[in-house]
Amino acid sequence: MAGTGKSLPHVRWGVLGTGWISTMFTTDLLAPRPDAPARHTIAALGSSSLEKGNAFVDKVWAKTPEQPRPQVYADYQGVYNDPNVDVVYVGTPHSLHKQNCLDAIAAGKHVLCEKPFTINEREAQEVVDAARRKGVFVMEAVWTRFFPLFKALHQEIHAKKSIGDVQRFFIDFGNKMPLDELPANSRLKDPALGAGALLDIGVYTLTYASIIMGDWKVGKEHPKIERVTSSLDIVNGIDEANVVVLDYASASGGKKTAVCSSTFRFRGAEEFARIEGTAGSIVLFGLGVSVPGGFRVIEGSRPQMGDADARVERVFNIEKPEGTLGFFWEADAVAEDISNDRTENATMPLDETLRMMKLMDGIRRAGGLSYPQDEQ
Ligand SMILES: NC(=O)C1=CN([C@@H]2O[C@H](COP(=O)(O)OP(=O)(O)OC[C@H]3O[C@@H](n4cnc5c(N)ncnc54)[C@H](OP(=O)(O)O)[C@@H]3O)[C@@H](O)[C@H]2O)C=CC1
Numbered sequence: 623m624a625g626t627g628k629s630l631p632h633v634r635w636g637v638l639g640t641g642w643i644s645t646m647f648t649t650d651l652l653a654p655r656p657d658a659p660a661r662h663t664i665a666a667l668g669s670s671s672l673e674k675g676n677a678f679v680d681k682v683w684a685k686t687p688e689q690p691r692p693q694v695y696a697d698y699q700g701v702y703n704d705p706n707v708d709v710v711y712v713g714t715p716h717s718l719h720k721q722n723c724l725d726a727i728a729a730g731k732h733v734l735c736e737k738p739f740t741i742n743e744r745e746a747q748e749v750v751d752a753a754r755r756k757g758v759f760v761m762e763a764v765w766t767r768f769f770p771l772f773k774a775l776h777q778e779i780h781a782k783k784s785i786g787d788v789q790r791f792f793i794d795f796g797n798k799m800p801l802d803e804l805p806a807n808s809r810l811k812d813p814a815l816g817a818g819a820l821l822d823i824g825v826y827t828l829t830y831a832s833i834i835m836g837d838w839k840v841g842k843e844h845p846k847i848e849r850v851t852s853s854l855d856i857v858n859g860i861d862e863a864n865v866v867v868l869d870y871a872s873a874s875g876g877k878k879t880a881v882c883s884s885t886f887r888f889r890g891a892e893e894f895a896r897i898e899g900t901a902g903s904i905v906l907f908g909l910g911v912s913v914p915g916g917f918r919v920i921e922g923s924r925p926q927m928g929d930a931d932a933r934v935e936r937v938f939n940i941e942k943p944e945g946t947l948g949f950f951w952e953a954d955a956v957a958e959d960i961s962n963d964r965t966e967n968a969t970m971p972l973d974e975t976l977r978m979m980k981l982m983d984g985i986r987r988a989g990g991l992s993y994p995q996d997e998q
């Protein structure tokens with residue numbers, strides 16, 4: 623069982639899938655972190671074959687051979703049944719999330735499921751209902767929400783009011799994918815697996831916009847979005863690119879607007895977003911939208927021609943231990959919640975997942991993009 627009391631929270635994970643994300647997530651959890659607020663053990667791994675599973679463990683554990691190796695199963699049921707597993711991490715393609723979550727919940731396991739939580743809101747509601755009935759912890763793994771970036775941005779925008787009232791927000795997630803070279807059954811191409819830029823990376827641009835325009839309010843507390851305007855560029859049954867505009871009412875009257883774009887066709891700029899306020903702006907930068915590196919606060923307005931430039935700049939950089947990407951932040955939050963018998967996380971509660979899935983359903987409907995799961 624997960625540890626409680628005065629010692630650090632300790633959770634034992636069962637990981638599903640041996641792809642890219644399982645590799646990154648597991649590597650982060652195994653990396654030494656002397657000041658970590660929680661302990662993580664990878665107790666089990668489920669894969670479609672023992673060969674794949676063992677090869678995964680050999681590769682991922684190579685840098686940290688002192689860490690205990692997991693029990694490897696040639697299916698996912700072994701992970702659900704394993705009494706040494708507290709929480710199941712779902713690292714499979716989008717279309718599998720619903721069933722993986724339902725199976726883990728049925729076995730009484732807590733769940734951290736990769737984004738997007740499911741294909742649509744209806745599927746998400748099914749999982750949420752099952753989790754609430756069973757009384758287990760479930761969270762969508764929107765890891766970026768747990769980066770210290772958002773606390774620091776909240777300080778700037780709300781506590782210090784460094785840029786005045788937020789008026790506009792621009793964000794672009796350009797993730798160039800070699801779609802022509804990928805096999806038809808790639809999770810990035812196959813509509814049956816829930817492929818498409820909106821569900822894969824648009825979810826991040828909408829997450830940033832929701833946090834910043836929605837004043838950090840989640841789920842039922844999130845302010846009404848006055849208008850959603852969108853355009854999806856659909857090729858071979860998936861959106862290769864999309865643009866979404868969200869209008870919110872501004873506290874100072876009028877409206878504030880977020881312009882969000884994501885694409886599989888182009889590698890986006892390192893400075894991927896800009897928040898514009900009445901008294902300054904903030905530029906966000908990093909490896910990618912999902913892995914922010916920090917931000918620059920620019921206090922003051924751009925001078926008119928001929929006027930002196932009185933703007934002041936400050937930089938906030940995110941620090942993290944060598945060799946990690948930042949998945950440990952969400953994992954630590956999960957460990958804290960489970961150890962304190964909470965069934966939802968306050969930063970990413972299930973009502974926020976449902977709200978985001980509904981928003982993406984609406985954008986897909988307006989753009990004419992449906993998946994086989996929408997018809998079921
Ligand atoms: N948070 C983040 O930054 C990221 C999140 N993701 C999310 O993680 C999830 C997985 O993505 P990613 O790791 O890139 O995907 P991969 O294709 O690299 O890996 C998916 C794994 O799922 C298992 N799987 C089970 N059924 C299938 C199937 N029908 N087709 C393909 N694989 C299958 C396979 O493992 P096995 O055969 O061993 O069972 C496979 O290795 C997605 O939800 C994605 O959105 C992805 C990248 C980054």
Ligand SMILES: O=C1OC[C@@H](O)[C@H](O)[C@H]1O
Nearest residue numbers: 737797810822823910912
């Ligand atoms: O979540 C993600 O972030 C990084 C991307 O490369 C990946 O496709 C996506 O799933």
